[in-house]
Amino acid sequence: MAEEVRFFLRGLVYLVPITVVYWLVSKEPAGTALLVALVVGFVAVIGLVLLHASSAAAELRPRSGGIAGRLLGAVNRAIGFHERVDAPPPLEGGPDLIPTGSPWPLITAASIVVAGLGLIFGTWLLLPGLALLAWALLGWLTQLDRA
Amino acid sequence: MTAAQGDVRGRGGAGHVAREPEGVVSWLTTTDHKKVGVLYMVTAFLFFLVAGAFSILMRAELAAPGLQLMDLGTYNELFTMHGTAMIFFFATPMVVGLANYFVPLQLGAADVAFPRLNAFTYWLFLFSALIVFGGFFVAAGAAAFGWYGYPPLSTATYSPGLGADLWVMGLLLSGVASILGAVNLLATIFAMRAPGLTMFRLPLFTWNILVTSVLMLFTFPVIGAALAMLFIDRNLGGSFFTAEGDPLVYQHLFWFFGHPEVYIIALPFFGIVSEIVPVFSRKPLFGYKAFVFATVLIGAYSFSVWAHHMFTTGAIAALFFTITSFLIAIPTGVKFFGWIATMWRGRIWLATPMLHCLGMMGMFLIGGITGVFLASAPIDYALHDTYYVVAHMHYVLFGTGVFAMFAGVFYWFPKMTGRMLDERLGAIQFWLVFIGFNLTFFPMHQLGIDGMPRRVGDYLAATGWTDLNFVSTAGTAVIALGVVIFLYNFVTSLSHGPLAGDDPWGGHTLEWATSSPPPHHNFARLPPITSDRPVLDERLALGPRQGGEPIQPPASRSQEGRRRRG
Numbered sequence: 001m002a003e004e005v006r007f008f009l010r011g012l013v014y015l016v017p018i019t020v021v022y023w024l025v026s027k028e029p030a031g032t033a034l035l036v037a038l039v040v041g042f043v044a045v046i047g048l049v050l051l052h053a054s055s056a057a058a059e060l061r062p063r064s065g066g067i068a069g070r071l072l073g074a075v076n077r078a079i080g081f082h083e084r085v086d087a088p089p090p091l092e093g094g095p096d097l098i099p100t101g102s103p104w105p106l107i108t109a110a111s112i113v114v115a116g117l118g119l120i121f122g123t124w125l126l127l128p129g130l131a132l133l134a135w136a137l138l139g140w141l142t143q144l145d146r147a
Numbered sequence: 148m149t150a151a152q153g154d155v156r157g158r159g160g161a162g163h164v165a166r167e168p169e170g171v172v173s174w175l176t177t178t179d180h181k182k183v184g185v186l187y188m189v190t191a192f193l194f195f196l197v198a199g200a201f202s203i204l205m206r207a208e209l210a211a212p213g214l215q216l217m218d219l220g221t222y223n224e225l226f227t228m229h230g231t232a233m234i235f236f237f238a239t240p241m242v243v244g245l246a247n248y249f250v251p252l253q254l255g256a257a258d259v260a261f262p263r264l265n266a267f268t269y270w271l272f273l274f275s276a277l278i279v280f281g282g283f284f285v286a287a288g289a290a291a292f293g294w295y296g297y298p299p300l301s302t303a304t305y306s307p308g309l310g311a312d313l314w315v316m317g318l319l320l321s322g323v324a325s326i327l328g329a330v331n332l333l334a335t336i337f338a339m340r341a342p343g344l345t346m347f348r349l350p351l352f353t354w355n356i357l358v359t360s361v362l363m364l365f366t367f368p369v370i371g372a373a374l375a376m377l378f379i380d381r382n383l384g385g386s387f388f389t390a391e392g393d394p395l396v397y398q399h400l401f402w403f404f405g406h407p408e409v410y411i412i413a414l415p416f417f418g419i420v421s422e423i424v425p426v427f428s429r430k431p432l433f434g435y436k437a438f439v440f441a442t443v444l445i446g447a448y449s450f451s452v453w454a455h456h457m458f459t460t461g462a463i464a465a466l467f468f469t470i471t472s473f474l475i476a477i478p479t480g481v482k483f484f485g486w487i488a489t490m491w492r493g494r495i496w497l498a499t500p501m502l503h504c505l506g507m508m509g510m511f512l513i514g515g516i517t518g519v520f521l522a523s524a525p526i527d528y529a530l531h532d533t534y535y536v537v538a539h540m541h542y543v544l545f546g547t548g549v550f551a552m553f554a555g556v557f558y559w560f561p562k563m564t565g566r567m568l569d570e571r572l573g574a575i576q577f578w579l580v581f582i583g584f585n586l587t588f589f590p591m592h593q594l595g596i597d598g599m600p601r602r603v604g605d606y607l608a609a610t611g612w613t614d615l616n617f618v619s620t621a622g623t624a625v626i627a628l629g630v631v632i633f634l635y636n637f638v639t640s641l642s643h644g645p646l647a648g649d650d651p652w653g654g655h656t657l658e659w660a661t662s663s664p665p666p667h668h669n670f671a672r673l674p675p676i677t678s679d680r681p682v683l684d685e686r687l688a689l690g691p692r693q694g695g696e697p698i699q700p701p702a703s704r705s706q707e708g709r710r711r712r713g
Binding site: 003004007010014015018025028030031035038041049099100101102105106110112116117119140 | 168172173175176177178179257258262263264265266267269270271273274275278309312313316319320323337345346347357361364365369378382395396399400403443444446447448450451453454462463464466467471667668
């Protein structure tokens with residue numbers, strides 16, 4: 001279903017013009033850069049969803065008819081409020097699998113914190129932190145590999 | 148999707164349930180979204196208690212002129228850590244905890260999309276918070292520059308202590324946890340919905356979490372960048388925010404995160420209220436799509452209002468931010484009208500979840516109206532950095548965060564534990580917190596108008612601020628009493644509360660279709676989903692003789708009176 005894409009397209013309907021207006025009225029670079037980055041982020045998410053959901057892309061594509069009709073139809077499909085109730089979700093998460101418990105999330109978080117503290121206290125803490133992080137990531141990933 | 152050995156298939160309970168470790172180990176190694184959610188909620192509530200204790204100390208200090216309990220440096224540490232803890236370690240993780248527990252249940256899913264990542268984000272959040280609080284145990288004390296961390300005050304020149312570095316690093320790592328948590332929730336909502344659960348059938352709590360996740364995804368990197376630059380300035384000789392750089396850029400970055408953060412906190416609690424009001428009004432929600440679009444609009448608008456916190460810098464386009472800030476009142480008003488229309492001519496059941504929702508509506512309304520005043524640049528110039536702003540932000544954040552949190556806890560406690568909280572104690576607690584809250588924060592409006600600046604540990608008797616400050620301090624004690632009663636209620640109800648059954652309130656959404664507490668795989672079966680209230684649909688289809696009728700609320704006096712008259 002394309003509603004997930006429309007969700008971000010509707011966001012762009014507000015964010016693109018407000019970015020332009022902000023730049024025109026303020027000429028302030030920091031805020032404008034942040035708004036532009038936000039627009040790029042929204043576009044990137046839309047791209048990611050479309051990449052994984054051909055059904056959504058097909059639903060949003062322009063269809064046959066006159067120029068005005070095609071344009072209105074495209075706008076309606078892009079940001080309209082009607083959702084097809086029979087369409088599949090755009091992202092297939094696969095079957096619901098429940099992993100068993102794992103110590104690696106805790107160990108990985110702890111190692112990142114040790115490494116982060118190492119940036120404050122010095123390399124005597126940073127290096128063990130990075131070593132611990134490497135071990136934790138290895139443990140996490142090899143646990144996945146056994147599946 | 149790859150998963151580890153021993154994985155089980157959820158949704159319908161097909162497959163075997165793997166043997167889970169027990170006791171403390173099970174909590175340390177859990178990847179079950181429900182347990183991770185509980186860990187988040189309990190930890191966040193503990194930080195709420197700690198930050199609340201700081202506020203009691205601050206209010207005790209301000210009860211009378213002169214220094215009673217602490218020096219001004221300690222006061223600075225307390226208000227900094229109070230704000231930091233309440234925003235980053237209570238309100239935000241409480242939202243994530245509630246989302247962790249209930250979003251998969253509301254989607255009819257067996258877990259979140261990335262369960263191990265989910266557990267990782269919890270531990271990273273916990274350790275980050277401990278790093279920040281570790282500042283109290285270093286020689287120079289904790290960070291003491293306010294929860295904004297504005298440079299140049301937060302640079303190494305003016306805040307040279309180790310506590311400031313711990314604050315920066317802790318918040319940076321906590322931000323990483325928030326970003327990953329947002330990705331996980333977005334993936335869960337987009338990819339793990341039960342068959343038939345289209346986007347416009349999502350429960351409103353989940354819709355609000357979706358918008359909140361988008362806000363988190365796009366704003367936490369900004370504060371992360373700001374904190375990283377501040378860290379470089381402090382420790383590696385950088386000059387992003389020093390005299391050679393531009394301290395004002397930090398304010399832009401901070402508030403580009405900071406204002407959406409208000410909605411990161413508020414929206415999920417709006418979602419809770421939108422779940423509870425229809426159930427306790429015995430009516431479907433009025434204007435489902437209007438609620439959804441109001442939520443999306445609030446999220447979009449929140450990206451364009453950041454600099455209304457910076458009016459007094461004189462370096463921003465004031466009219467632009469005044470107009471965009473006013474705009475947010477429109478979708479917020481839509482929500483209020485929707486709640487009122489839902490209650491209108493409903494059979495309102497004033498149980499504790501509903502009481503807290505009504506409290507939230509009233510308090511947030513006051514906070515919203517004072518917010519409109521502050522969004523007007525000329526008024527903001529007069530009131531900036533006074534106690535009026537403190538009053539406004541507490542009516543917004545405490546009004547939504549705390550009242551709606553209690554509403555959610557009373558509403559979902561039976562689902563999480565299988566037992567009911569005590570309604571009588573709940574009502575007493577509500578009134579104590581409600582009265583205490585207004586005693587504490589309402590006088591601050593007048594204090595602000597009278598010119599009392601925020602973040603001061605002392606004032607002169609000649610200012611005339613003593614009486615209102617004393618009332619405010621007394622109110623804090625009343626809130627504390629209410630919270631103590633809640634804790635007593637919570638602890639005793641865990642073991643001695645009446646059994647709840649699967650659906651004690653007559654809920655509408657999928658979490659009420661499973662047992663209380665839910666099994667490891669969440670659902671033995673799912674009802675057909677043809678609307679945003681599948682459980683209500685099924686109950687109505689079954690009818691009263693087949694156990695389909697919800698528990699009837701006790702008739703209120705007015706209803707009894709109407710019946711006698713009619």
